[in-house]
Amino acid sequence: MSVSTTTAPTAPPSPRGRRGGRAPAAPSGGRRRRPPLLLLLPAAVILIPLVAYPIYQLGLLSVLDFGQAQASGGAPTSFVGFGNYAKILNDGQFWSVLLQTVGFAAFCVLATLAVGATLAVLLTKVGRWPRLVLTTAAMAAWAAPAMTGSTVWSFLFDTNLGLVNHTLVKLGLTGFHEFNWFYDKWTAFLIVGAVVVWHSFPFVMVTLYAGIRAIPEEIMEAAALDGANTWTTFRRITAPMLRPILTIVVIQSVIWDFKVFTQIYVMTEGGGIAGQNLVLNVYAYQKAFASSQYGLGAAIGVIMLLILVVPTVLYIRTLRRTGNEL
């Protein structure tokens, strides 16, 4: 306001400002709109070269026949229009892998939420030491690189030398002698899913724990004084107050779990027996990048981008709405 009052005397009053009854802030609408654009500039300087330009390149590559020969100048680059897209969309395997990816991501999201939420509630109920131990353990899982975690879990479930099989046999379950967990599609997905959950539940746990902690004591106290029981308190106070956080956590998990690569690639050695454990990201790698078909790979990238735009837009909208509420 101080700015507008100092500029007001020197600037001729704008007809619009007078009509709208607002403070005569700027000589024209254009000047008044400029500051937000300037404020966006720092973000644009970072985002355009780091995000927009690569996406542009991805889109461009996806309509070209571009392999290693083209990259190193051994063959001319040619425009193939939507040829790469047609190739993928006509590939029966793409659709089955897409379906599998959606199913696997859904399983991972639900399991991550269940584990994360349960442990978050548990954290609020236990004493200081158990809480410290649990938090430290979760942080360690969170901090473990996906590559390391996957490798260690592969060792645990190794057919011949794994601790899991060894223990199960020791417990009398002789059927697990040299049992190959990755032979069957579903047990393989189960193990990999467990590792994905192990890697991602700490985020959910910590976020929800913080959310529960942020609920003011007074409200809980007031509810107690009004005679609300535990269930009512949860239903009428905790759940509604956590909903924005829950939404963000769900959407973020959807994005993460849809993009799973490392765990599948490492644990099932590139997609499992006869490709039974492929997910979209690994499929893109096998189909295109491993054999330097960059154009085809870019087209798969664009398709994944379009699919992920939906939850991302939802995420951003939720975030903004949460911002308004707080």
Added chain:
Amino acid sequence: MRLNRRAAAAAVLAAGCLAATACAPGTAAPAGDKAADDRTGTLQVWLYNEAGNAAKEAVIGKAVSEFQASHQGVTVKVSYIDTDASARAAKMKGAFNDPNSAPDLVEFGNTDLPGYVAAGGLAEIGADLDTWQDKGDLDPAIARTAVVDGKTYGLPWWVGVRALFYRTDLFTEAGLTPPTSYAELVTANRKIHAAHPDTFGIAIGGKYTFGALPFVWDAGGDIATKDGSAYKAAINSPASQAGIKRYTDLFGDDGCPAQQCADLTGGKTVDLFAAGKSAMAILPNSSRSKVDAGAVKGTYGVVPLPGEKPGSVAPAFAGGNNLGVMKAAKHRTLAVEFAELLAGPMYQEQMYDAMGNLPTLKSVSGKVAAKDAFLKPFTDTIAAGTRFVPLDQAWAQIDAQAVIPTMLQQVVTGKADVAKASGDAANQITSAFAAH
């Protein structure tokens, strides 16, 4: 005002594009006209950094001293590059994309050749090799692994082939002699696994492409056959299907349980045999040190992998490394001369002594086999005739997309029969050739 904002956004976008120099995918200028032929200066050489590389470096060091002594004003600089598949691919792509930082001479795996040729990275050296005194001594089947579309792009430096390793103690116990035909292989597989349920008759894998291909080749089949100038998928031909069936029949309760063998790679079968977990395995000569370091040291023998016909040898895959001159080389003649020195009889023999890699020259091959009885089954296998994958860049795609392992695994796990699985594989092979 709206226009202003849009113009500003466009300007920012354009500035971003300019900052990143170009708005199109990067393409290197063709290296063709940049090649030079300086006779002095530094010759840049890239060789593979292998297990036990110190021994290799010692031999190469001697060759470098000899070369520098006979070439005034020439320095040879050898760099050892990471042999890991993706690391070396990235390194070579870098060299192709930026000719200025490319070396003169490179060592490369012979299956990588068609891709490198298609990328325009290697120089044709057929004419240069015509004057090489040892050219006639090269094994012809191995020499062909450096030829794409009738042009020679490399000098075969060493090879590795696979043969059948078997446990002498288990064979004696079962009253068996080493198999000389496929039928005997099947009998041994079944008999030993039945007597020792925890031991595989033969350790093979669903991901072991080069363990399976000898069976396909022996049956008269192939991955693809050259029809005029174009390759045509042949993996689903009746002969190929018979070979696939012979390989996949070795899995299951008869010898290599599907549960445990379906996802094995060739490398894992080395570990299993070395640990005493299997009575037989199809292993390359280079796995000798690993096997000797395991539990079966001193209780195993090696014979050529038998074919269907009694006494025949199933054709082995001629894996190995070539030396090639880069198209962007600045010292073309020197590069060829240094390659000829390294691949000459003296250094091939020294390289065998240092690394255990098989020579590509017939005379040296005979010499080392006479020196070391262990090598005889391998040199016999080479002499019986080796085979190779299609020399086309489509092979890189077929390999990367795991077409052959997927086919084998479908059969081994019972997800598809041989006809269906090989038909699917043929479709993928056909589309890979169509894409290049």
